[in-house]
Amino acid sequence: MTELLTSAQMRQIEQAAIDSGAVTGLELMERAGAGVVEAILAEWPELGQGAHRAVVLCGPGNNGGDGFVVARLLQERGWDVGVFLYGDAEKLPPDARVNYELWRKMGAVSSWEDLNAEQTTADLFIDAVFGTGLTRPLPEELGRELIMTATPDKTTTKVVAVDMPSGLCADSGKMLGGGGDFSDLVVSFHSAKVGHYLDRSYQRCNSLVVKDIGLDHVFDESQVHLVDQARLSDDSFPGISKRKFDHKYTHGHALILSGGFGKTGAARLAARGALRIGAGLVTLGVPGAAQMEVATRITALMLTRVEDASNLAEVLEDRRLNALCLGPGMGVERARDLVPVALAARHGPRVVLDADALTAYADCPETLFAMLHANCVLTPHGGEFARLFPDIAERLNKEPTRGPAYSKVDATRDAAARAGCVVLFKGPDTVIAHPSGACSINAAVYDREAPWLATAGSGDVLAGFITGLLARGFAPKQAAETGAWLHVEAARSFGPGLVAEDLPEELPKVFRRLGL
């Protein structure tokens, strides 16, 4: 399993290892620098042959210390290396100072004032100015200089950031101050940082590599999980497979409430998603006016008439309906009518609220929060999130003046605590939080990009995936994580040209690849 750390958690892990006598700070710095060089040569094997030119920008802290190690190791490989220091060598922290001195025996350190685009022409550009220690916004001119030197028309220069692209907050991925650079590769240490997977980070970096530097840590709930295959194979997760002695009711019965005539597509997408992900039975709850429209377009899906609130209450007398989905294409008035009934159902079915079921409460989120229970999942995109949690969204969207900045992880945790249920906040960086604070990120970034998901109806399918998994007995947070992960897998498996209908139909291929 992969845990993402904040800078404070990383510092604590590093300090504990040093205090235990297992390792020194200097050894960690040497391993970090060696890790950066290793990652560079793995990414661009051609740089392993012959001599090249590198420019290393070092900052005033230990990130700069890593930079001096990288400069030394590259020069030992016969490279021509130019080093620039931002700050005062006298004030470097002890380990960085040792590496500064070691480098000084091999080469010069130019002052920052000499930095210009011409001087920094190189095959490789190393940004070791700030890492996890950046707390104040970058001075504006420094941000500009970084951009100028790292990204003029040097199409052949590879830009590598040590730990974090300088200027980005390691906890939130936000930019502190203006500027900050673009990196072809970020090399981090021990574990990726939460900020690598949020906000600007993945927009500014092409790829992320994490190098082992011999540290260990014990997981605690304050850490954030990255949703990956290992996470979903955890013993605490129900498997996605079906067992040979199962029958359809073992896998639950989902009810997806649709909108009216001409508005049933979204619910049908969700229903198809719920069925493909393995719910035993899936029924669409449709108003009379839309009955023909839906009936002519479904086969394995079933249909029941749900005209209004009292109708829904009758339908929910069937205790086998154990997972409900409300919102996709529903219309806000129908949502206001049906959501309270769904949330009050006595046998406690699990409930996914998406789209219109969230927007319906934009004027009175507290009314919704009062009805929600622990078996609910809310799946807002950015706009819906801001309607239900305006103050949290405002805090999240505010330009930070210092780090660690308020992040999408903080915002989703706060929203889940307020709502009293699981909140899945969508995006390429989908954050899933439980009211207890347990939190995961399902990332569609770096080597898991899935930009074709930005298509109408893909969110409806996600709501259906989660509903289907809830019907199958997954707990709300497990269903949200698993559904979101499979959603990205399906999109990646289908590839360019994807439309929402393709997502459920791609699942069998994904399942086969997973060996189910």
Ligand SMILES: NC(=O)C1=CN([C@@H]2O[C@H](COP(=O)(O)OP(=O)(O)OC[C@H]3O[C@@H](n4cnc5c(N)ncnc54)[C@H](O)[C@@H]3O)[C@@H](O)[C@H]2O)[C@@H](O)CC1
């Ligand atoms: N934590 C660990 O386990 C390890 C950390 N290492 C390196 O150490 C880095 C963290 O080092 P530090 O904590 O020294 O932090 P950084 O080197 O990231 O930066 C902190 C320094 O920058 C200054 N600073 C912060 N904001 C500034 C601003 N806006 N303008 C000017 N100066 C500013 C601070 O006063 C401090 O001197 C990591 O990113 C990593 O590169 C590695 O050496 C290996 C192990």
Ligand SMILES: Nc1ncnc2c1ncn2[C@@H]1O[C@H](COP(=O)(O)OP(=O)(O)O)[C@@H](O)[C@H]1O
């Ligand atoms: N660029 C992107 N990369 C990865 N996933 C994306 C991207 N854009 C959108 N998504 C995902 O696609 C889905 C879109 O959902 P939503 O905005 O509700 O759309 P709709 O309402 O049209 O169904 C979400 O799961 C979101 O995380």
Ligand SMILES: [K+]
């Ligand atoms: K850096």
